[in-house]
Amino acid sequence: xxxxxxxxxxxxxxxxxxxxxxxxxxxxxxxxxxxxxxxxxxxxxxxxxxxxxxxxxxxxxxxxxxxxxxxxxxxxxxxxxxxxxxxxxxxxxxxxxxxxxxxxxxxxxxxxxxxxxxxxxxxxxxxxxxxxxxxx
Amino acid sequence: xxxxxxxxxxxxxxxxxxxxxxxxxxxxxxxxxxxxxxxxxxxxxxxxxxxxxxxxxxxxxxxxxxxxxxxxxxxxxxxxxxxxxxxxxxxxxxxxxxxxxxxxxxxxxxxxxxxxxxxxxxxxxxxxxxxxxxxx
Numbered sequence: 403x404x405x406x407x408x409x410x411x412x413x414x415x416x417x418x419x420x421x422x423x424x425x426x427x428x429x430x431x432x433x434x435x436x437x438x439x440x441x442x443x444x445x446x447x448x449x450x451x452x453x454x455x456x457x458x459x460x461x462x463x464x465x466x467x468x469x470x471x472x473x474x475x476x477x478x479x480x481x482x483x484x485x486x487x488x489x490x491x492x493x494x495x496x497x498x499x500x501x502x503x504x505x506x507x508x509x510x511x512x513x514x515x516x517x518x519x520x521x522x523x524x525x526x527x528x529x530x531x532x533x534x535x536x537x538x
Numbered sequence: 539x540x541x542x543x544x545x546x547x548x549x550x551x552x553x554x555x556x557x558x559x560x561x562x563x564x565x566x567x568x569x570x571x572x573x574x575x576x577x578x579x580x581x582x583x584x585x586x587x588x589x590x591x592x593x594x595x596x597x598x599x600x601x602x603x604x605x606x607x608x609x610x611x612x613x614x615x616x617x618x619x620x621x622x623x624x625x626x627x628x629x630x631x632x633x634x635x636x637x638x639x640x641x642x643x644x645x646x647x648x649x650x651x652x653x654x655x656x657x658x659x660x661x662x663x664x665x666x667x668x669x670x671x672x673x674x
Binding site for chain 1: 552553554555558561571575579580581582584585597605627628629630631632636638639641649650651653656657658659660661663
């Protein structure tokens with residue numbers, strides 16, 4: 403359970419509706435791509451994968467829960483690192499095969515390297531600054 | 539060829555470096571996920587796929603070029619619709635298996651439905667407004 407300290411962001415579950423879930427198309431491995439974006443800065447933080455179970459968990463718990471392809475297990479983001487992601491809105495695309503979560507990112511960031519975003523490297527440049535915009 | 543009207547955004551090729559390309563990991567189909575984000579509004583516009591050839595074309599031409607999985611052919615975004623995407627920066631993630639392009643989006647938007655973004659639908663809500671933020 404999340405602790406109840408004043409600094410803990412509010413958990414806001416999202417209603418699970420069949421009309422939404424019925425649109426989602428999973429690949430041959432039963433997975434759908436999930437993009438995570440910072441609701442405050444609008445920076446794109448990471449891309450991971452969900453199956454039907456972890457998508458439902460994400461909506462019900464108001465936190466991102468992925469399926470780890472490398473470990474082949476449920477991966478509730480932040481349970482180990484502390485860098486939890488609290489979902490503020492969740493969206494599915496025109497084809498139903500890609501998800502977008504706008505989150506309040508806890509801690510230093512989303513990347514397992516310790517970086518704020520997983521996209522800290524640029525083609526053709528050694529600069530990192532273009533990835534992270536200031537707050538909107 | 540793009541026309542030369544004053545309204546045509548500038549094309550800015552990105553240097554193709556082996557040190558960047560060597561990091562990219564393609565899946566069993568030879569593809570890597572490519573997220574496209576509006577450089578002005580920071581809205582996430584679409585998710586598509588690139589192979590090694592179309593990634594190189596994108597960098598060299600300064601426009602997004604994808605591999606269409608449904609049509610199994612090179613798909614230079616906007617050649618048919620007119621809604622071209624001019625790349626302002628290009629990034630690869632920590633694992634090298636997901637790309638992020640910040641683009642100047644031409645026309646009405648990125649989605650083949652005519653919407654600005656492919657994520658015009660929300661889980662648990664019939665509202666669309668949370669996807670598109672104002673300009674930063």
